[in-house]
Amino acid sequence: MTFHERLLADTTDARATLVTLPIIQRALAGDIPRETYIDFLTQAYHHVRHTVPLLMACGARLPARLEWLRTAIGEYIEEEMGHQEWVLDDIAACDADRAAAAASEPSLATELMVAYAYDTIARGNPVGFFGMVLVLEGTSVALATRAATSIETSLGLPRTAFSYLLSHGDLDIEHAGFFEGLMNRLDDPDDQAAVVHAARRFYVLYGNVFRSLRTSDVDVRHEEAA
Structure with missing residues (x-):
């Protein structure tokens, strides 16, 4: 078994918990209000804008023995x-x-996911950042289009x-093979x-981002009144 195959096997239960979230199943059925989709995009903005800085931080922290991975990160950054x-x-x-x-603030769930990514790179093993790549790109391949x-x-x-969802659904299919080779x-x-x-x-962290999305006009009115 390759490491990529083991990685997928060892995260099967966590992946299933994410993709079976009610909000994701509703989105796949087209059963979400416009406000929920806009909220999803807003939270996507707040984590996507960190993708390049995170890749740069990861590359800077890699040891010399992983120079080949630093080179691959350069390709990711360009993309x-x-x-x-x-x-x-x-x-x-x-x-x-x-x-x-x-100009808005990210939700707590989005902020914590991004913070954990930076912490993984700065305090732990920077290679762990590719766990985030697996989750975000793998979810896009499975669900975005x-x-x-x-x-x-x-x-x-x-x-x-839908340029973000449609482009990432297709783009991340291409990335999936590249990612597999790296792993x-x-x-x-x-x-x-x-x-x-x-x-x-x-x-878990990405699932919490979806759990935090406003799912009805009631959520929107409650937030505006808070």
């Missing part, structure tokens, strides 16, 4: 540059306030409101353990 702007464009296409979304199609149909939003080159048991540990944590 991921500016994707937070795609998210803001989608928000504007939903007739929501692009500037307000960019399906969810975008269903939500577009049910809410009657323009295709321009299978990791031969140090400590590096492998760090990726598995972080992936399991990020499935």
